[in-house]
Amino acid sequence: MTSTETRSTATGAPTGAGRLGDSPLRPDGTLKVTGEFAYSSDLWHDDMVWGVTLRSPHPHARIRAIDVTEALRVPGVSAVLTAADVPGENAVGLEHLDTPALADGVVRYQGEPVALVAADHPETARRAAKRIAVDYEVLPAVTDPRRALDADAPLVHASREDNLVRAMKIRRGDPDPTAPVVVALDFEVGMQDQAFLGPESGLAVPDGDGGVDLYVATQWLHVDQGQVCRVLGLPPEQVRLTLAGVGGAFGGREDLSMHVHACLLALHTGKPVKMSYARDESFFGHVHRHPAWLRYEFGASEEGELIYAKADILFDGGAYASSTGAVVGNGGTLGLGPYRIPSVRVDARGVYTNNPPCGAMRGFGCVQAAFAHEALMDELADRVGVDRVEIRARNGMREGDHNITGQVIDSAAPVAELIRTVRDLPLPPEPEGERDIRELPGGVSNTTHGEGVVRGIGYAVTYKNVGFSEGFDDYSTARVRLEAVAGEPVATVHTAAAEVGQGLITIEQQICRTELGVEQVVVHPKDTSVGSGGSTSASRQTYVTGGAVKAACEAVRTSVLARAAELLQRSDLRLDGDKIVSGSGEVVAGLVEVLDEPVEETVEWRHRPTFPIDEETGQGNAHVQYAFSAHRAVVDVDTELGLVKVVALDTAQDVGRALNPDAVVGQIHGGSAQGMGLALMEEVVVQDGHVKNPSFTDYLIPTILDMPPMQVKVLEYADPHAPYGVRGVGEPPTISSGPAVAAAVRAATGKALRRVPIRPEHITF
Amino acid sequence: MRIELTVNGSRREADDVWEGESLLYALRERLGLPGSKNACEQGECGSCTVYLDGTPVCSCLVAAGQAQGREVTTVEGLAGEELDPVQQAFVEKGAVQCGFCTPGFLMSTKDLLERNPNPSDPEIREALAGNLCRCTGYEKILDAVRAAAQR
Numbered sequence: 007m008t009s010t011e012t013r014s015t016a017t018g019a020p021t022g023a024g025r026l027g028d029s030p031l032r033p034d035g036t037l038k039v040t041g042e043f044a045y046s047s048d049l050w051h052d053d054m055v056w057g058v059t060l061r062s063p064h065p066h067a068r069i070r071a072i073d074v075t076e077a078l079r080v081p082g083v084s085a086v087l088t089a090a091d092v093p094g095e096n097a098v099g100l101e102h103l104d105t106p107a108l109a110d111g112v113v114r115y116q117g118e119p120v121a122l123v124a125a126d127h128p129e130t131a132r133r134a135a136k137r138i139a140v141d142y143e144v145l146p147a148v149t150d151p152r153r154a155l156d157a158d159a160p161l162v163h164a165s166r167e168d169n170l171v172r173a174m175k176i177r178r179g180d181p182d183p184t185a186p187v188v189v190a191l192d193f194e195v196g197m198q199d200q201a202f203l204g205p206e207s208g209l210a211v212p213d214g215d216g217g218v219d220l221y222v223a224t225q226w227l228h229v230d231q232g233q234v235c236r237v238l239g240l241p242p243e244q245v246r247l248t249l250a251g252v253g254g255a256f257g258g259r260e261d262l263s264m265h266v267h268a269c270l271l272a273l274h275t276g277k278p279v280k281m282s283y284a285r286d287e288s289f290f291g292h293v294h295r296h297p298a299w300l301r302y303e304f305g306a307s308e309e310g311e312l313i314y315a316k317a318d319i320l321f322d323g324g325a326y327a328s329s330t331g332a333v334v335g336n337g338g339t340l341g342l343g344p345y346r347i348p349s350v351r352v353d354a355r356g357v358y359t360n361n362p363p364c365g366a367m368r369g370f371g372c373v374q375a376a377f378a379h380e381a382l383m384d385e386l387a388d389r390v391g392v393d394r395v396e397i398r399a400r401n402g403m404r405e406g407d408h409n410i411t412g413q414v415i416d417s418a419a420p421v422a423e424l425i426r427t428v429r430d431l432p433l434p435p436e437p438e439g440e441r442d443i444r445e446l447p448g449g450v451s452n453t454t455h456g457e458g459v460v461r462g463i464g465y466a467v468t469y470k471n472v473g474f475s476e477g478f479d480d481y482s483t484a485r486v487r488l489e490a491v492a493g494e495p496v497a498t499v500h501t502a503a504a505e506v507g508q509g510l511i512t513i514e515q516q517i518c519r520t521e522l523g524v525e526q527v528v529v530h531p532k533d534t535s536v537g538s539g540g541s542t543s544a545s546r547q548t549y550v551t552g553g554a555v556k557a558a559c560e561a562v563r564t565s566v567l568a569r570a571a572e573l574l575q576r577s578d579l580r581l582d583g584d585k586i587v588s589g590s591g592e593v594v595a596g597l598v599e600v601l602d603e604p605v606e607e608t609v610e611w612r613h614r615p616t617f618p619i620d621e622e623t624g625q626g627n628a629h630v631q632y633a634f635s636a637h638r639a640v641v642d643v644d645t646e647l648g649l650v651k652v653v654a655l656d657t658a659q660d661v662g663r664a665l666n667p668d669a670v671v672g673q674i675h676g677g678s679a680q681g682m683g684l685a686l687m688e689e690v691v692v693q694d695g696h697v698k699n700p701s702f703t704d705y706l707i708p709t710i711l712d713m714p715p716m717q718v719k720v721l722e723y724a725d726p727h728a729p730y731g732v733r734g735v736g737e738p739p740t741i742s743s744g745p746a747v748a749a750a751v752r753a754a755t756g757k758a759l760r761r762v763p764i765r766p767e768h769i770t771f
Numbered sequence: 772m773r774i775e776l777t778v779n780g781s782r783r784e785a786d787d788v789w790e791g792e793s794l795l796y797a798l799r800e801r802l803g804l805p806g807s808k809n810a811c812e813q814g815e816c817g818s819c820t821v822y823l824d825g826t827p828v829c830s831c832l833v834a835a836g837q838a839q840g841r842e843v844t845t846v847e848g849l850a851g852e853e854l855d856p857v858q859q860a861f862v863e864k865g866a867v868q869c870g871f872c873t874p875g876f877l878m879s880t881k882d883l884l885e886r887n888p889n890p891s892d893p894e895i896r897e898a899l900a901g902n903l904c905r906c907t908g909y910e911k912i913l914d915a916v917r918a919a920a921q922r
Contacts, residue, residue, distance in 0.1 A: 029865070031862055031863065032862075032867065034870070035861075035862040035867050036854065036858075036862060038862075038867050038870030038873050039846075039849075039850075039854065039859075039861050039862055039867060039870075039873055039874075039877060040806070040846065040847065040849070040850055040854070040858065041804070041805070041807070041846035041847045041874050042806070043870060044805075045805075045808075045871060047805075047808075047809055048799070048805035050800070050803075127789065129791060129792075200905075201905055202869070202871075202905055203808070203811075203816060203869070203872055203903065203904075204810065204869065204871040205809065205810065251870075253808075253810070253869050253870075253871030254868075254869040254871060254905050256905070285811040285813060285816075442893050444893040444896060444897055445893060450897060506869060507868040507869025507870065507871075507906050508868065509868070668865045668911075669865070671865075671911075672865050672868060672906075672907060675908030675910045675911065676868065676905070676906045676907050676908045678908055679908035679909070680905075701811070701813060701815070702810075702813065702815035702903065703815055707903060707905060708908075709900045709901075709902075709903060709909075710895075710899045710900055710902070710904070710909040710912065711897065711900040713908055713909045713910070715910070716908065716910055
């Protein structure tokens with residue numbers, strides 16, 4: 007094992023030759039700083055028209071009639087489409103085909119797409135959309151998920167028996183356990199938005215032959231393609247997707263947004279159609295993180311050793327399922343945190359309501375649970391008089407332990423080391439003397455010069471599954487081509503795995519350089535002309551697409567050596583850099599000498615299988631890999647105004663092996679910021695099914711003034727089951743940072759604070 | 772209406788501009804300069820930052836007609852033969868992930884360093900507080916600004 011300490015000030019220029027373990031420059035970096043990188047909202051076509059969406063103003067209503075006459079009369083309008091114009095099956099969805107591409111007879115949430123307009127200017131299209139007359143009959147709405155399963159609750163989907171999306175049970179050990187020390191709490195987590203900066207957008211170009219090419223920002227081209235094909239009634243050959251530049255994702259691009267709509271308009275008008283949401287529409291255009299209501303109970307020995315744990319977790323899925331089922335799966339199987347617990351009873355449920363649909367966001371079901379189990383762990387520590395760090399070390403999982411589904415943790419589980427590591431990192435200096443107001447709660451609002459300000463420290467740990475779980479066929483495809491160009495060997499790597507900013511394309515290059523000994527690696531545009539790369543989510547791409555690229559490179563190497571063996575009439579050959587050498591190490595040929603013809607191999611690669619869990623007991627090997635992290639937060643709280651300044655947010659994380667150390671640290675920084683945001687400021691406020699703050703004026707994400715310096719300690723305990731020993735990186739920081747911040751605010755204020763985001767009035771009243 | 776303005780040193784004009792269009796829209800959709808970004812179009816995120824007669828503005832909040840006869844500098848105008856030191860620092864320090872905020876950060880950083888060649892961390896944070904980034908947690912952006920200040 008090696009350990010790399012990386013402080014923010016220690017990161018430097020790119021290192022090494024761009025192979026694994028180096029931190030080469032990202033290949034799109036220069037394009038991104040010069041403004042030349044083509045994001046999905048930058049696309050343009052000479053003949054294009056603009057598409058816009060008319061959305062429902064009601065959380066639940068019957069559509070009696072839609073009259074588009076006045077909209078069609080607006081000069082410049084080329085099409086107005088409704089559900090009646092959908093040529094195929096009007097149903098999409100990641101887990102259930104429960105979501106109409108355009109509302110058909112009923113709307114189930116505020117913001118549901120009802121009609122589309124294409125016009126020669128976006129403002130013309132918006133004005134025309136306002137002239138579409140929709141006759142709504144408002145229906146009773148289910149807006150409190152805690153009442154969604156009541157017998158008298160209105161049904162969100164009339165075809166279903168109830169509003170349940172998924173219920174999961176986990177039962178392990180003593181069914182009726184007792185313990186000398188019992189602590190319990192209720193916790194509530196608000197609705198978080200991914201708030202990626204690049205709006206949902208893209209360009210659909212009809213091919214003149216009944217098919218369409220869609221250039222779009224997404225996390226998973228192939229699952230999009232399947233859904234678009236279903237609605238258009240076209241085969242995959244006629245619906246080709248290419249990844250446009252992606253301005254962040256964080257889960258919010260796993261479901262469709264404008265994909266189908268742009269294609270419908272393009273096929274209807276025969277013209278290229280551009281769609282690009284404004285920020286207010288973006289808040290209605292993608293799923294959010296599920297709000298959750300959590301009831302937890304821990305039973306422990308007098309020494310604070312867990313004897314049992316119970317949890318009841320309710321996720322508000324909103325109007326359509328999206329990935330609610332998998333979020334329930336994660337909340338259930340991982341919702342008690344990275345602890346050894348002999349007896350367990352967990353019930354996790356996700357329900358339909360007439361609130362905004364919720365689905366994937368970084369941390370996926372673990373984020374909500376971590377706020378509850380970490381708050382309760384602090385309470386247990388205080389009750390039994392054990393230090394809050396030590397109680398986590400004492401109960402923390404270790405390699406070889408069983409988790410609550412009975413799965414053996416068969417690689418590193420360094421919970422105790424992680425939490426002690428963050429404890430031992432240097433603390434920020436104690437405040438003294440005149441302070442810079444920019445470093446105080448309230449900042450440049452100049453609300454305090456230190457009076458009423460109290461400091462607090464909080465800790466949290468987490469673990470998160472990597473990759474898709476519960477028996478999902480989780481794979482990626484890579485095509486690698488090796489050829490001689492101008493006398494130099496050049497590799498081209500082609501996958502459909504989405505680069506969303508995290509740096510997958512850099513990793514793909516690093517793997518090719520390492521495996522094939524070449525310097526030049528071209529990353530082919532991401533599209534559906536190669537097999538699926540799976541989703542850019544679940545912290546899985548370096549593992550799974552990385553595994554596929556590695557396997558494809560190995561296949562290329564085998565082919566090259568077979569060709570060399572034939573040409574050179576000897577069998578003891580291997581590749582050493584760009585040379586072919588004999589068993590004794592003698593150079594017998596340059597790589598390019600055997601590349602008269604290109605060598606190309608395509609490989610579909612799978613990680614170890616996972617399995618569904620037992621429906622009654624929740625037992626089973628649900629996940630392929632677990633990733634662990636810990637955070638320590640230091641906050642200053644203005645106890646009179648309820649304002650919080652995070653002074654330090656330090657973390658330790660096991661990444662298995664850091665293939666690109668700078669990119670790893672970048673993921674940890676960004677993930678930590680999003681967790682902090684949920685703890686203190688980020689919430690989509692929904693009242694009676696209506697979103698009250700769909701803007702960056704009213705939905706706050708952390709600014710550079712809000713973020714503190716972060717110390718990051720990266721541990722590298724290679725996972726022997728994963729390619730190169732990697733462990734997924736992206737999500738754990740988002741899970742453990744928020745609970746650490748909340749704990750620090752509790753420590754500063756002495757308040758229970760059982761809801762996030764923590765608002766000023768929670769502190770002052 | 773027609774607007775005429777100087778963009779990145781060149782005289783440019785656009786016809787059929789609707790009075791309600793923003794300078795951002797005119798740059799992106801009429802003048803072929805999509806480097807300035809459209810993350811919020813309400814003046815909160817800073818991704819559309821350009822210089823109008825040398826002053827940084829959110830181009831989403833400036834009507835295209837207001838730029839008539841004036842000088843605009845966009846991110847496309849930062850680099851000469853080589854990248855500007857601020858651009859170079861952002862690439863090298865890992866301050867770019869998805870990169871959608873990057874053009875705005877570059878414009879705000881360059882403006883800061885012109886006013887204050889050696890800013891303290893609190894000064895950097897205050898100067899860049901109008902630019903949102905969702906990917907980096909800002910640590911490597913700070914690294915980049917510090918590095919650019921030293922060049």
